[in-house]
Amino acid sequence: MCKVRCFLEPECVSFNFGQQNDGSLLCKLNNRSHAQVPDAMQTRIGFIYRPVFNSCQSNPCSSHSTCRLGFGADGYHCLCPAGYHGRKCELEDPPTVVSCASFTQLGPSSYEMDANHGSWAADGFCRVIRMDEINAGDPYTINVDLYNVIAWDGVDSGHLGVMYNAVDEDNFDVFYFRLVTCEKISFPIVVIFIWRPIHLQRVDINFKVYISVLPRLHNTAPCFQSGYVLNGNFVGSSNSPCPNGNPPGKTWFNVLVEVSSDGRVEIFLNGDLVNSQTSHFNTKGRGGVVVANGYQNVMKFRDFRLHGMP
Numbered sequence: 001m002c003k004v005r006c007f008l009e010p011e012c013v014s015f016n017f018g019q020q021n022d023g024s025l026l027c028k029l030n031n032r033s034h035a036q037v038p039d040a041m042q043t044r045i046g047f048i049y050r051p052v053f054n055s056c057q058s059n060p061c062s063s064h065s066t067c068r069l070g071f072g073a074d075g076y077h078c079l080c081p082a083g084y085h086g087r088k089c090e091l092e093d094p095p096t097v098v099s100c101a102s103f104t105q106l107g108p109s110s111y112e113m114d115a116n117h118g119s120w121a122a123d124g125f126c127r128v129i130r131m132d133e134i135n136a137g138d139p140y141t142i143n144v145d146l147y148n149v150i151a152w153d154g155v156d157s158g159h160l161g162v163m164y165n166a167v168d169e170d171n172f173d174v175f176y177f178r179l180v181t182c183e184k185i186s187f188p189i190v191v192i193f194i195w196r197p198i199h200l201q202r203v204d205i206n207f208k209v210y211i212s213v214l215p216r217l218h219n220t221a222p223c224f225q226s227g228y229v230l231n232g233n234f235v236g237s238s239n240s241p242c243p244n245g246n247p248p249g250k251t252w253f254n255v256l257v258e259v260s261s262d263g264r265v266e267i268f269l270n271g272d273l274v275n276s277q278t279s280h281f282n283t284k285g286r287g288g289v290v291v292a293n294g295y296q297n298v299m300k301f302r303d304f305r306l307h308g309m310p
Contacts, residue, residue: 002027006052007069013054018047064132065089083132083306093131098169099293100126110302112149113291120294121234125174127290129166132306134285139309142257142287147300148179148249155249156180159292160299163229164257164265165281166288173279174234174290175226175267177255180246223247224267228280237280243272252302258309259283 006012006029016028026047033051034041041049053075056067061078065088068077080089097103101117115126134140142164151158161176223242227235247253247269256268263279285308289301 005029012052014051016047016049060088062089081132083130095131095288096129096169098127099123103128112300115291115293115297118293120292123293124232124234125290126293127163127288129169129288130304130306134306134308136284137261138285139260140285141307141309144289144304145252145254145302147252149298149300151297152295158297159295161290162255162257162287163290164259164287165279165284166286167281167284170232171230173228173281176290177247178221178223179249224274226275226277238277240275242269242274
């Protein structure tokens, strides 16, 4: 029985078993073996010491899973959290996809979302909701890389972001980033009239018109927009500029969300704090990625990670 208990404990590599003075049996599990600490070995009458090979010491399971001894040909098995499967929990469960023209897996932890259909705000967000989840009320983080492929005005236009505190596919907190857009700036028209008398006759020189039109990058709306979706309908709450400007298209950028137990939220873009706010929904460690429908927007995301916070 003591050996079985040691097998079930990931940190156990040896055990002591024997009868105490009062007649009761003692099973003591150790996280060290005689090979690791030979000087700690002591003789005790009535007790036996046994080392146990621990297959979990080599960390064979994926980092987000838990290794358990026994119950397998290799002497261990991996306990997968919600959202993962496979022998070593290395495979992600398919996410829930809502209101997208298409959704394509490009590679391990890499996907493309096509929102080139419908209209805003009638069709809301194209959204991909991950299956992994943190216990309700526990603080957590979401970390993901986003990439804008194209939208109505080229690569530097679009609305892509992250959903969090997802109660279900139609109720969640959300924010998105507006990408930089190109605006043409027209300069004033310059008109030149020339008149001079020649032999008592007036000579009119035709005027020339000079018009200069130059493009420049210009933020037509704030970079950051937050809000929530209630019963499928988006409700905007606040917007703000980003510390280093709007993210450009055709470039990967990183988004980090930190959600505390009391609903305080901090949102980072490429490591810079963009916004601190209070969530609409209670803290619930489940989320995903969104892109607005109705703007011919196609985007990618990769390495979506949901982790608990201390």
